[in-house]
Structures are given as structure tokens and as C-alpha cells.
Amino acid sequence: MSLLESASLYTARPLVGVGLSLLFVGFAAPAAALLTGAAPGSIVIIVAAAFGAYMALNIGANDVANNMGPAVGANALSMAGAIAIAAICESAGALLAGGDVVSTISKGIIDPASLSEGSLFIQAMLAALLSAALWVNLATWIGAPVSTTHAVVGGVMGAGIVAAGFGTVNWSTMGAIAASWVISPLMGGIIAAAMLAFIKWKVMYVPDRIAAARVWVPVLIGIMSGAFSMYLAMKGLKHLMKIDLHDALIIGAVAGVFFWLVSVPLVRRQSRGLENRNASLKVLFRLPLVVSAGLLSFAHGANDVANAVGPLAAIVHAMSSGDASESVAIPMWVMVIGALGISCGLMLFGPKLIRMVGNQITKLNPMRAYCVALSAAVTVIAASWLGLPVSSTHIAVGAIFGVGFFREWFMEMRARRANRVRSPRKPIAAEERQRRKLVRxxxxxTIIAAWIITVPASALLSALCFLLISTLVG
Structure with missing residues (x-):
């Protein structure tokens, strides 16, 4: 009996998260009906709220790993600490700086006039929301961090095609989104590799590492502070106030200089008594890395909560006014569902993707993880300035790949240089070359394949969901 009891507990443990998720969805759905006054057609709002809660859970399980994974992989944060910080910062970003106005047709993917009929529009939004959630759920299950924005875009496109034909899709916008599959990870990887090369050149491989760190770590903290101030101004606070690139540059410059001046005495005090070796440098990068992870989560909550609640807000607006307009206000109760769902999804299912991003792609330490976090902010700013569409998920994971591939190249160059000095170069066996790979x-x-098929897969799922919903309604 004892063995049977132990076996039952062991097999039931993975179902705890599923059960709590069902409780959250079951709570969100009737709460939506109560908060909307149980108006006529409230069954649609109940279903939409359940789909929105399900999508928010999946965003928390998948997307947030990109912000916290590097810090956990570098041992700057424990898993519990990362989840606590991310839950607080994601919720704060969603509730304090989340968009009060959102594009219901997901940034011009389809022509609103083609879905002017209220019932058709509502069915399309329901299908888009459910298909995006299903795809992100599947990607989380196989361990692939994907762009939830791309999943929503694919869902809207698939439902729009089935509802109104191929002509309703804005194919130039879709082309720009497809370009972001290449642009985002490349920019993130190049910038992260360049940052790591700078740290190696100026701090890690010099005679007096501690003296070099006292000079350059405050500069890097200033750059990080300026970059994140611009990032938050452009991505997280744009819904609270109108901020253009010029204003963001001024905010970033002021914040960068201020935190550089503040960090000079702090780094000097922190570096006292440290040995002149690379392991000592990890201490100096740990706190900036933790802060950067929290700021990334705040900006993510402010920016990406619309992926979960945007279609839900559009359905609520269409039900109340019968108008499928391009932009609608998001009620606070809708924002609360998105914020709580992201936090619950992170706590219940986030550790799997956090471990994968932080430990299993390539080995990270505080310096490398710092380069990844800084690259995420700098790449978004550079892409905004150039007018290029990017995905924060692709940037963060691309930065991790960039750091790993740079380390492979750097170690290969050092090995070749050492061989030239010691003896004529000997050929390396294929098995040994494979063992030296630092990126799995x-x-x-797996991740590249998931990125490529996210939009078409979610579009296909959305088309099927739309047909099913239409059949049930009809």
C-alpha cells in the first residue's frame, strides 16, 4: 500500500499544474460574466475570457523564460527567486504600463472592413486566440521558446483568410514579420557576441583584471541603464505617455550618466579584496544581471500582455457596441486576467523553459548572461530606430546563440594559436571536434524549426478553429 501511495503521488505530481490552470481558467470565465453585468451574449464573453486566460498562462510558461533564463543559468538567481521577481515585474508592467489601447486586427494583418459583420469578427478573434494558445502550449511542451506575437499574428491571418479570403491579408506586413525571423536573432546574436568580445578584450584577458573591472564595469552598468531606460520608455511606457526616439535618447543618456557615476564607488567598494582572476569578476556582474532581468520582465509584461488580452478586449468591445474598430480600450478586468495568467503560467510551467534557455543551449556565467540581457535592450532600440520589425523572444534566444558561437570561435582561435607555438598542428578527430561544440x-x-513554422502552424490551427466555431454557432 505504501508503494502504491508513493507511485500515485509520483504520477499525479505533473497534473498539479494542469489542475491549478483549469481552476484559474474556470475562475476567469465566470468572473468576466459578472464584471460585464451578464449582458446578452455573455456566453461569448465567458468563452473568450477562458481562451484569454489560457493564452496568458501559455505566455507566462513560454515567453518569460527568455528574460529569466540567462540569470538562472548564470547562477545569479535561484529558480524560486527568478520566478518571484518575474511574477512581480510582469504583473507590474502589465497593470501599470500595459496598453490601454490595442490594435484588434493585430497591427494591420487583415483589413477590418472585411470582417465588419460583428458575428464574423467575434468568431475570427475567438479562433485566433484559441489557436495561438494551443500552438504556444505545444511549443512549451516540446521545449521551444517561440514568439507569442507571431502566434497571434498567424492566428489572426488564418481566421481572416477562411472568413474573407486571401485578399483580406496585408501581405506586405506579413513579409516584414517574416523578415523579423532572420533580423531579430541575427541582430541579437551579433550585439551579444560583440559585448562579450569587448569584455574579454578589456577586462578578462588583461594583467590586472580587478583594476580593469573598476574602470569598465561602471561604464557597462551605465550603458545598461541607458539602454534599459530607452527600452522601457519606448516599449513599456509608450502607453502612459507619448515618447519619440529623440526623447528616449535623452532619457537614456541622462540615466546612463547618472548610474555610471553612482556605480563607480559601489564597484570599487565591491571589488576590494577580490583575487585577480576571472572567477572574481562574476561577483561584479551578478547584481546588474538581476536588475536587468527584472527590467526585461517589466517591459515584457507591459508590451506583450496585449497578445493575451487584445483579442479578448476586441470581443468585449464588439459585443457591447457591435463595432469591429481597429483600436479599442482594454478594461482593467481584462488586464488583470492577462497579468494574473502570465504570473500563474510562469510559476506553474515556467521552470522547464527557464532551465532550457539558461542551461541547455550553452553554458552561461554572469558576464555572458549580462551580454544577453544588454543585447535584448540594445537590439530593440536599434531596430526601432531603423524601423525593423523584431521579436523580443527571437532577440533573447539569438543573443544566447551568439554568445555560444562566439565562445566556440574564440576557443578555436586560442587552440590554433597555442598549436602554432608548441608544435605543428595535428588534425583533430571528428568526435573531438563535436565534443568541443559549446552550443547544443x-x-x-529545434528552436529554429519552431520559429519558422509558428506563423503557418498557428494560421492552420486558427483556420480549423474558425470552421469548428462557425459550425457550432451555425
């Missing part, structure tokens, strides 16, 4: 190729191929 299996994860690399």
Missing part, C-alpha cells in the same frame, strides 16, 4: 545543435535546430 539539437536545441538549435
Amino acid at each position: 545543435r539539437s536545441h538549435f535546430m
Whole structure:
């Protein structure tokens, strides 16, 4: 009996998260009906709220790993600490700086006039929301961090095509989104690799590492502070106030200089008594890395909560006014569902993707993870300035790949230089070359494949969901 009891507990443990998720969805749905006054057609709002809560859970389980994974992988944060910080910062970003106005047709993917009929529009939004949630759920299950924005875009496109034909899709916008599959990870990887190369050149491989760190770590903290101030101004606070690139540059410059001046005495005090070796440098990068992870989560909550609640807000607006307009106000109760759902999804299912992003792609330490976090902010700013569409998920994971591939190249160059000095170069066996790879190729191929098929897969799922919903309604 004892063995049977132990076996039952062991097999039931993975179902705890599923059960709590069902409780959250079951709570969100009737709460939506109560808060909307149980108006005529409230069954649609109940279903939409359940789909929105399900989508928010999946965003928390998948997307947030990109912000917290590097800090956990570098041992700057424990898993529990990362989840606590991310839950607080994600919720704060969603509730304090989340968009009060959102594009219901997901940034011009389809022509609103083609879905002017209220019932058709509502069915399309329901299908888009459910299909995006299903795809992100599947990606989380196989261990692939994907762009939830792309999943929503694919869902809207698929439902729009079935509802109104291929002509309703804005294909130039879709082309720009497809370009972001390449632009985002490349920019993130190049910038992260360049940051790591700078740290190696100026701090890690010099005679007096501690003296170099006292000079350059405050500069890097200033750059990080300026970059994140611009990032938050452009991505997280744009819904509270109108901020253009010029204003964001001024905010970033002021914040960068201020935190550089503040960090000079702090780094000097923190570096006292440290030994002149690379392991000592990890201490100096740990706190900036933790802060950067929290700021990334705040900006993510402010910016990406619309992926979960945007279609839900559009359905609520269409039910109350019968108008499928391009932009609608998001009620506070809708924002609360999104914020709580993201936090619950992170706590229940986030550790799997956090471990994968932080530990299993390539080995990270505080310096490398710092480069990843800084690259995420700098790449978004550079892409906004150039007018390029990017995905924060692709940037963060691309930065991790960039750091890993740079380390492979750097170690290969050092090995070749050492061989030239010691003896004529000997050929290295294929097995040994494979053992020296610092980026797991299996994860690399899985993630790239998931990125490529996210939009078409969610579009296909959305088309099927739309047909099913139409059949049930009809």
C-alpha cells in the first residue's frame, strides 16, 4: 500500500499544474460574466475570457523564460527567486504600463472592413486566440521558446483568410514579420557576441583584471541603464505617455550618466579584496544581471500582455457596441486576467523553459548572461530606430546563440594559436571536434524549426478553429 501511495503521488505530481490552470481558467470565465453585468451574449464573453486566460498562462510558461533564463543559468538567481521577481515585474508592467489601447486586427494583418459583420469578427478573434494558445502550449511542451506575437499574428491571418479570403491579408506586413525571423536573432546574436568580445578584450584577458573591472564595469552598468531606460520608455511606457526616439535618447543618456557615476564607488567598494582572476569578476556582474532581468520582465509584461488580452478586449468591445474598430480600450478586468495568467503560467510551467534557455543551449556565467540581457535592450532600440520589425523572444534566444558561437570561435582561435607555438598542428578527430561544440545543435535546430513554422502552424490551427466555431454557432 505504501508503494502504491508513493507511485500515485509520483504520477499525479505533473497534473498539479494542469489542475491549478483549469481552476484559474474556470475562475476567469465566470468572473468576466459578472464584471460585464451578464449582458446578452455573455456566453461569448465567458468563452473568450477562458481562451484569454489560457493564452496568458501559455505566455507566462513560454515567453518569460527568455528574460529569466540567462540569470538562472548564470547562477545569479535561484529558480524560486527568478520566478518571484518575474511574477512581480510582469504583473507590474502589465497593470501599470500595459496598453490601454490595442490594435484588434493585430497591427494591420487583415483589413477590418472585411470582417465588419460583428458575428464574423467575434468568431475570427475567438479562433485566433484559441489557436495561438494551443500552438504556444505545444511549443512549451516540446521545449521551444517561440514568439507569442507571431502566434497571434498567424492566428489572426488564418481566421481572416477562411472568413474573407486571401485578399483580406496585408501581405506586405506579413513579409516584414517574416523578415523579423532572420533580423531579430541575427541582430541579437551579433550585439551579444560583440559585448562579450569587448569584455574579454578589456577586462578578462588583461594583467590586472580587478583594476580593469573598476574602470569598465561602471561604464557597462551605465550603458545598461541607458539602454534599459530607452527600452522601457519606448516599449513599456509608450502607453502612459507619448515618447519619440529623440526623447528616449535623452532619457537614456541622462540615466546612463547618472548610474555610471553612482556605480563607480559601489564597484570599487565591491571589488576590494577580490583575487585577480576571472572567477572574481562574476561577483561584479551578478547584481546588474538581476536588475536587468527584472527590467526585461517589466517591459515584457507591459508590451506583450496585449497578445493575451487584445483579442479578448476586441470581443468585449464588439459585443457591447457591435463595432469591429481597429483600436479599442482594454478594461482593467481584462488586464488583470492577462497579468494574473502570465504570473500563474510562469510559476506553474515556467521552470522547464527557464532551465532550457539558461542551461541547455550553452553554458552561461554572469558576464555572458549580462551580454544577453544588454543585447535584448540594445537590439530593440536599434531596430526601432531603423524601423525593423523584431521579436523580443527571437532577440533573447539569438543573443544566447551568439554568445555560444562566439565562445566556440574564440576557443578555436586560442587552440590554433597555442598549436602554432608548441608544435605543428595535428588534425583533430571528428568526435573531438563535436565534443568541443559549446552550443547544443539539437536545441538549435529545434528552436529554429519552431520559429519558422509558428506563423503557418498557428494560421492552420486558427483556420480549423474558425470552421469548428462557425459550425457550432451555425
